[in-house]
Amino acid sequence: MPLHVAVATRAFKRYSTYVGATLAGIFTNCVFGVIICFVYLEVWGSNPDAGGYDVTDALTYVWLGQAMIMTVAVWGGGSPDDLAERIRSGDVAIDFYRPVGILGWYLAADLGRAAYHLLTRGLAPTVIGGLLFDLRYPDGVGTWLVFLAAIPVAVTVSFALRMLASLTAFWLLDDVGPRMLLGFVALFFSGLTVPLVILPGMLRDLAFALPWATFLQVPADIWLGKTTGWEIVEGFAFMSGWAVVLLGLCSLVLRRAERRVVVQGG
Amino acid sequence: MSLIEVTDLRRTFTVRRRAEGSRRKQRTEVVAVQDLTFGIDAGEMVGYIGPNGAGKSTTIKMLTGILVPTSGRISVAGVDPSRNRTTLARRIGVVFGQRTSLWWDLPLRDSFDLLQKIYRTDPARHRTNLAEFLELLDLGELLDTPVRQLSLGQRMRGDIAAALLHDPEILYLDEPTIGLDVVSKGRLREFLRALNRERGTTLMLTTHDLQDIEALCRRVIVIDHGTQVYDGTLAGLHERGGSHRTVVVDLVDEAPPISVAGAVTRRVEGPRQWLSLPAGASAAPVVAALAASYDVADLSIQEPDIEDVIRELYSRAPSG
Amino acid sequence: MVDYGRIASLWVRASMAYPASFWMMAVGSFLMTGLDFVAIWVLLRNVDDLGGFSLTEIGFLYGATGLGIAFADLFVGRVDRLGQMIRTGRLDTMMTKPVPLLVQVCADEFALRRFARVLQSSIVFVWASTYVDWSLPRALVAAEMVVSGSLIFFSLFVALACVQFWTADSSEVANAFTYGGNQVTQFPMSVFPSEIVKALTFVLPIAFVNWYPSLYILGRDDPFGLPRALQFASPVAAALFLGVAALAWRTGVRHYRSTGS
Numbered sequence: 001m002p003l004h005v006a007v008a009t010r011a012f013k014r015y016s017t018y019v020g021a022t023l024a025g026i027f028t029n030c031v032f033g034v035i036i037c038f039v040y041l042e043v044w045g046s047n048p049d050a051g052g053y054d055v056t057d058a059l060t061y062v063w064l065g066q067a068m069i070m071t072v073a074v075w076g077g078g079s080p081d082d083l084a085e086r087i088r089s090g091d092v093a094i095d096f097y098r099p100v101g102i103l104g105w106y107l108a109a110d111l112g113r114a115a116y117h118l119l120t121r122g123l124a125p126t127v128i129g130g131l132l133f134d135l136r137y138p139d140g141v142g143t144w145l146v147f148l149a150a151i152p153v154a155v156t157v158s159f160a161l162r163m164l165a166s167l168t169a170f171w172l173l174d175d176v177g178p179r180m181l182l183g184f185v186a187l188f189f190s191g192l193t194v195p196l197v198i199l200p201g202m203l204r205d206l207a208f209a210l211p212w213a214t215f216l217q218v219p220a221d222i223w224l225g226k227t228t229g230w231e232i233v234e235g236f237a238f239m240s241g242w243a244v245v246l247l248g249l250c251s252l253v254l255r256r257a258e259r260r261v262v263v264q265g266g
Numbered sequence: 267m268s269l270i271e272v273t274d275l276r277r278t279f280t281v282r283r284r285a286e287g288s289r290r291k292q293r294t295e296v297v298a299v300q301d302l303t304f305g306i307d308a309g310e311m312v313g314y315i316g317p318n319g320a321g322k323s324t325t326i327k328m329l330t331g332i333l334v335p336t337s338g339r340i341s342v343a344g345v346d347p348s349r350n351r352t353t354l355a356r357r358i359g360v361v362f363g364q365r366t367s368l369w370w371d372l373p374l375r376d377s378f379d380l381l382q383k384i385y386r387t388d389p390a391r392h393r394t395n396l397a398e399f400l401e402l403l404d405l406g407e408l409l410d411t412p413v414r415q416l417s418l419g420q421r422m423r424g425d426i427a428a429a430l431l432h433d434p435e436i437l438y439l440d441e442p443t444i445g446l447d448v449v450s451k452g453r454l455r456e457f458l459r460a461l462n463r464e465r466g467t468t469l470m471l472t473t474h475d476l477q478d479i480e481a482l483c484r485r486v487i488v489i490d491h492g493t494q495v496y497d498g499t500l501a502g503l504h505e506r507g508g509s510h511r512t513v514v515v516d517l518v519d520e521a522p523p524i525s526v527a528g529a530v531t532r533r534v535e536g537p538r539q540w541l542s543l544p545a546g547a548s549a550a551p552v553v554a555a556l557a558a559s560y561d562v563a564d565l566s567i568q569e570p571d572i573e574d575v576i577r578e579l580y581s582r583a584p585s586g
Numbered sequence: 587m588v589d590y591g592r593i594a595s596l597w598v599r600a601s602m603a604y605p606a607s608f609w610m611m612a613v614g615s616f617l618m619t620g621l622d623f624v625a626i627w628v629l630l631r632n633v634d635d636l637g638g639f640s641l642t643e644i645g646f647l648y649g650a651t652g653l654g655i656a657f658a659d660l661f662v663g664r665v666d667r668l669g670q671m672i673r674t675g676r677l678d679t680m681m682t683k684p685v686p687l688l689v690q691v692c693a694d695e696f697a698l699r700r701f702a703r704v705l706q707s708s709i710v711f712v713w714a715s716t717y718v719d720w721s722l723p724r725a726l727v728a729a730e731m732v733v734s735g736s737l738i739f740f741s742l743f744v745a746l747a748c749v750q751f752w753t754a755d756s757s758e759v760a761n762a763f764t765y766g767g768n769q770v771t772q773f774p775m776s777v778f779p780s781e782i783v784k785a786l787t788f789v790l791p792i793a794f795v796n797w798y799p800s801l802y803i804l805g806r807d808d809p810f811g812l813p814r815a816l817q818f819a820s821p822v823a824a825a826l827f828l829g830v831a832a833l834a835w836r837t838g839v840r841h842y843r844s845t846g847s
Contacts, residue, residue: 024758031762035770042777043633050632177611184618193625198632279845332681334843348843355684365675367682371695376600383592384685 003100004108011079011112022120029066029125036062037133051197057224058195060136063129064220065192067122071114071151072158072215074190076183079109080159084166084175096258103251107159114155138223146232150219153239157214160246167250170257190215211242268305269436269468270329275302275338277324298324299492302338308435311462311469313479316489317573322472325489326440330360343435356385359429363441366425368413374424375409378431385432392431399427402457419450439471443478455481476569490576504545507578509570513541513552518561526555545570589685594696601698608699616702623648623710626772637776642717643804644774649711650796651771654735655764656703662692662743663700666757669750688744688835724803727818731799734820738795741827742767744835751838767792776809783810794823
């Protein structure tokens with residue numbers, strides 16, 4: 001366990017060296033946040049109850065979304081990208097011979113990265129959004145804690161999905177395609193383009209069942225106080241369920257890949 | 267008028283540095299090269315040498331027009347490189363040893379095709395040149411390999427072919443043999459010699475490997491700390507610098523200092539002895555004499571180091 | 587231009603060496619960029635109109651700005667890799683070649699699959715166009731709009747990439763202006779406060795990408811009561827953008843060549 005903490009710390013430090021890029025990213029998040037807020041002000045202005053959200057919920061959702069983009073790595077990136085690079089270069093063989101599991105190692109690194117992004121690109125847009133617009137905040141310490149607890153689970157689900165896309169590099173010549181497509185799907189089904197709550201009927205049910213719902217919609221509903229009591233337990237069961245299933249899938253694929261690398265020598 | 271003319275060339279960079287004891291960053295001028303004056307005639311092969319950071323790459327960048335000089339004048343084939351960079355580009359070839367001008371993800375063949383389009387080389391001429399270089403540089407079988415899969419030596423050969431496909435009059439090589447193994451180095455030098463002999467291509471190469479110079483260049487220009495410290499023949503450089511090669515001999519038994527004609531024993535340590543001989547001289551007679559009169563277990567020859575030569579140059583001839 | 591075509595065509599040929607990968611990326615990005623418009627459709631299902639504009643009108647705006655950024659991205663999108671080209675020394679090797687530097691930078695690794703985005707935007711644009719009451723002047727303004735819009739985004743890509751001559755970490759800021767500019771023009775300006783609209787008209791004239799010409803084509807009055815002449819001024823805005831981009835590029839290259847870093 002201390003090893004994984006060290007791996008996570010190192011990842012945190014590595015990302016914290018890019019100060020310029022972080023500031024640039026925060027600026028970008030804010031520009032997009034402002035644009036979407038004005039659109040939602042218009043939408044909820046003429047339909048004050050769309051998707052069961054009021055206008056304050058909707059605006060808060062926008063800034064939570066901007067905060068989660070990098071934290072959960074909706075678009076892709078993070079340690080699975082490093083792995084893809086190592087698969088392409090063949091360095092991955094070294095990873096297989098390490099006495100620690102690949103999955104745990106890379107997950108720790110990604111959580112370290114997420115921690116850094118949460119503190120910078122998560123926190124800053126939320127604060128700036130709060131200064132520009134009237135937002136809603138968790139109504140008690142309990143809600144804060146539950147929200148914060150949901151983030152690592154969301155990151156883990158996202159990590160497992162990104163990992164699966166990266167692992168295609170073992171079999172495909174070009175793994176950029178799967179990773180890019182995953183990014184587009186995630187963008188929509190995470191609720192980053194529009195809140196999942198306003199999707200029509202079937203599409204909404206589908207979106208709520210898919211793993212991407214854990215990225216933003218589920219944590220946001222906790223923050224906004226839409227999920228309370230038992231529903232929180234259900235929410236966590238849903239998130240952890242996806243995390244376990246997807247991590248299991250990852251380790252299955254990894255085992256196949258290992259056989260391929262170790263037996264055939266790459 | 268020479269093909270390449272450099273007059274009073276100077277280049278300074280402004281760097282911002284934190285002065286000692288102060289927290290504020292200060293702007294300081296750093297001189298990369300200064301007072302460079304030389305001319306290179308068509309068909310020459312010139313070695314441009316100096317230790318790391320001496321200003322070799324800065325000079326090449328100015329000669330190719332990438333970098334604008336702070337002051338001084340450059341004329342390459344009658345043209346000012348910094349003003350007419352793209353016009354001049356057709357007439358020169360450039361190889362940077364540590365980077366490639368090939369396209370990483372494309373097979374070698376596509377990179378060459380792309381260059382034909384960029385330079386608008388006559389297709390027939392391109393084909394003849396390509397066929398010749400593939401043969402001479404032994405690249406034929408690698409044509410369909412993506413560049414990223416090539417070894418360093420293979421890539422360097424690819425890069426050299428790429429720089430020559432448009433029939434340049436001048437070829438600049440920045441550290442062409444860096445990181446290559448002995449065999450690859452040898453083949454590369456062989457090729458460059460032939461190129462100069464048969465096509466009359468003017469060659470200017472920067473290197474810190476004296477053997478490159480020995481194999482290729484009659485003339486060397488030495489630069490150190492941005493200043494030209496020598497311009498002349500390699501033999502003259504050795505003479506001026508008093509540099510020497512060292513023969514390291516391991517005898518079977520310990521012995522008093524060896525005495526053979528043409529070499530001086532500098533150091534004795536048990537059965538191992540160090541003999542030095544002038545850098546211009548051949549080691550063969552010395553080795554033969556040694557083998558004839560001593561029981562030699564092992565023997566190696568150390569070439570003079572460029573840094574040593576330059577250091578000697580300073581200590582011996584402070585007048586420059 | 588000719589050089590661009592020659593270099594780009596070779597990259598297309600090279601990417602066709604892996605047809606499966608090419609088609610997967612092309613079809614994939616076509617479908618996925620489509621989700622973008624689905625999001626707008628979803629929003630419009632919850633309300634009758636957005637800022638007084640119907641779904642088909644917003645589709646027209648969306649298609650027009652989409653075409654602009656898609657063409658710009660297809661032809662010069664690679665310029666955002668400038669910082670990387672500087673770091674790896676690739677830019678130096680390009681400078682020793684007899685083709686204008688900007689052409690080489692933009693044509694490098696030209697990817698035809700980016701055409702998927704042009705296609706997606708075209709489909710929305712054509713669909714929305716069927717609801718427009720066309721006339722010859724309107725058609726001319728529409729053609730001028732797409733050209734000007736492309737040139738504006740083209741200039742934004744280039745001008746913002748030039749910042750990388752000074753600092754490598756700036757490509758994310760560029761996104762705020764290019765993709766942010768695209769996002770903001772996907773919606774009618776009437777959604778935004780008048781200060782923002784004025785800023786997007788007179789300070790950073792991105793509204794000329796689609797908003798002003800579309801007001802004319804759709805036969806709508808300007809909700810902010812700005813002069814009607816603006817509706818024909820997109821080419822002027824495009825020329826301004828191009829001028830700034832050219833200046834930025836020249837300054838950037840000069841800086842690079844005088845510092846070597």
